[in-house]
Amino acid sequence: MTDPNGAPTMAPGTASIPTHVPRDRVIDFDVFSPPGSQADYFGAWMRLLNGPDLVWTTANGGHWIAAGGSTVRGIWEDAMRFSNEALAVTPGLGEVMQFIPLQQDAPEHKPFRSAVMKGFAHQYIVATEPLVREETIRLIEAIRAVGGCDFMAEFAEILPVHTFLSVIGLPPEDRVRLRPLGRQLTRPDGSMTVVELRDAADAYLEPHIRERLANPGPDLFSRILSVPIEGRAWTFEESQRMCRNLLFGGLDTVVAMLGNIMMHLARHPAEQEELREAPGMIPDAADELMRRYPTVAVTRNCVETCEIDGVTIERGDLVYLPSVLHNLDPRSFETPEKVDFARKLTQARHSTMGAGPHRCVGAALARMEVIVVMEEWLARMPAFALDEGAQTTFRAGNVGALDQLALNWQT
Ligand code: HEM
Numbered sequence: 001m002t003d004p005n006g007a008p009t010m011a012p013g014t015a016s017i018p019t020h021v022p023r024d025r026v027i028d029f030d031v032f033s034p035p036g037s038q039a040d041y042f043g044a045w046m047r048l049l050n051g052p053d054l055v056w057t058t059a060n061g062g063h064w065i066a067a068g069g070s071t072v073r074g075i076w077e078d079a080m081r082f083s084n085e086a087l088a089v090t091p092g093l094g095e096v097m098q099f100i101p102l103q104q105d106a107p108e109h110k111p112f113r114s115a116v117m118k119g120f121a122h123q124y125i126v127a128t129e130p131l132v133r134e135e136t137i138r139l140i141e142a143i144r145a146v147g148g149c150d151f152m153a154e155f156a157e158i159l160p161v162h163t164f165l166s167v168i169g170l171p172p173e174d175r176v177r178l179r180p181l182g183r184q185l186t187r188p189d190g191s192m193t194v195v196e197l198r199d200a201a202d203a204y205l206e207p208h209i210r211e212r213l214a215n216p217g218p219d220l221f222s223r224i225l226s227v228p229i230e231g232r233a234w235t236f237e238e239s240q241r242m243c244r245n246l247l248f249g250g251l252d253t254v255v256a257m258l259g260n261i262m263m264h265l266a267r268h269p270a271e272q273e274e275l276r277e278a279p280g281m282i283p284d285a286a287d288e289l290m291r292r293y294p295t296v297a298v299t300r301n302c303v304e305t306c307e308i309d310g311v312t313i314e315r316g317d318l319v320y321l322p323s324v325l326h327n328l329d330p331r332s333f334e335t336p337e338k339v340d341f342a343r344k345l346t347q348a349r350h351s352t353m354g355a356g357p358h359r360c361v362g363a364a365l366a367r368m369e370v371i372v373v374m375e376e377w378l379a380r381m382p383a384f385a386l387d388e389g390a391q392t393t394f395r396a397g398n399v400g401a402l403d404q405l406a407l408n409w410q411t
Pocket of ligand 1: 100101164245249251254296298323351352362365
């Protein structure tokens with residue numbers, strides 16, 4: 001339901017709404033399925049920018065949604081009053097996953113995050129680049145002569161899993177087992193419970209974690225697990241929670257990003273040409289496209305009652321923070337829907353990779369993957385376009401992503 005300005009109208013039944021929530025802030029908006037998001041994911045979210053900066057949705061058990069750029073960003077950075085413990089409005093997800101470092105608050109968070117950051121140090125990203133490039137080229141060469149592909153199934157869903165398996169030193173064939181897990185976490189289809197999902201991830205990871213704790217190698221898990229936590233070794237349980245976090249954090253997010261960027265380039269042949277002629281612009285273009293197509297949303301639980309945007313958020317309330325509503329709010333960025341390769345924003349100014357103490361630890365790895373894909377795809381493929389006969393559909397979720405993206409080109 002929307003009013004003439006496009007903002008969702010107030011929800012009719014208000015019986016179960018907490019008394020501190022003003023009735024004129026109540027809407028019925030399912031964050032896992034915003035109306036119209038299948039066809040236009042970004043447009044569906046942006047309708048919330050026409051209303052107040054904080055709204056309460058009755059969907060999914062009832063929670064706040066920060067619906068204005070500065071409010072999204074402000075709460076994201078406010079780790080004192082908003083905790084990461086809850087993880088998501090998906091029932092049970094936080095209690096079951098117990099991610100390290102994602103679900104930790106200060107002061108516990110710091111030593112774990114610092115160990116993880118060491119594992120992602122610049123020299124390792126540089127060392128990983130040739131592996132990512134090699135696989136990117138292999139995937140492109142496998143489809144180039146065909147004249148078309150479903151970019152999601154034949155490229156975007158393969159490369160990030162392959163990259164992740166390379167950095168943790170495991171065989172690429174394992175991707176068949178891992179890929180569905182990332183998707184279930186961020187866009188659950190009901191076929192697996194949260195516990196089954198965690199157990200499937202743990203069953204895969206357990207022997208590798210034990211091996212790396214006993215005999216550390218040069219891989220990412222070993223590097224992180226060999227950094228002591230305040231002078232002591234990681235326990236097995238902590239190791240498991242951290243590896244689980246990296247597994248789930250690094251798969252679907254990159255899949256979604258690659259899909260959106262390729263969709264944009266397919267729709268804008270002049271930009272493809274510009275970047276083909278000046279590949280030196282690709283890193284700036286990648287940063288701008290990553291700003292333009294944010295699809296991660298996070299949840300915070302309020303740990304100190306406070307007033308924001310004229311409403312009271314009570315201790316225990318959940319607040320949903322969609323990065324799209326910071327990056328695409330015209331009050332945050334001028335003409336935010338326009339892709340401008342000369343914008344030259346640092347990644348830290350937009351919210352695609354988060355903000356504050358939990359900002360993405362895999363940001364440099366993800367950025368490198370995006371740049372390599374753009375470089376190799378544009379260098380090796382002729383002009384490409386959307387296959388007009390096929391549908392381009394999105395699925396919303398904590399990470400929104402394209403289900404399929406049919407591209408074609410002349411051979
Ligand atoms: C384009 C791709 C990616 C996007 C859009 C993305 C987005 C995000 C966002 C928004 C956060 C903040 C979460 C919060 O504040 O609650 C985050 C945190 C995190 N990300 Fe990423 N991410 C991406 C790639 C990756 C990769 C490749 C990895 C690892 C392999 C990764 C691992 C993590 C981890 C472990 C955290 C938690 C950091 C902490 O709590 O201190 N991410 N990511």
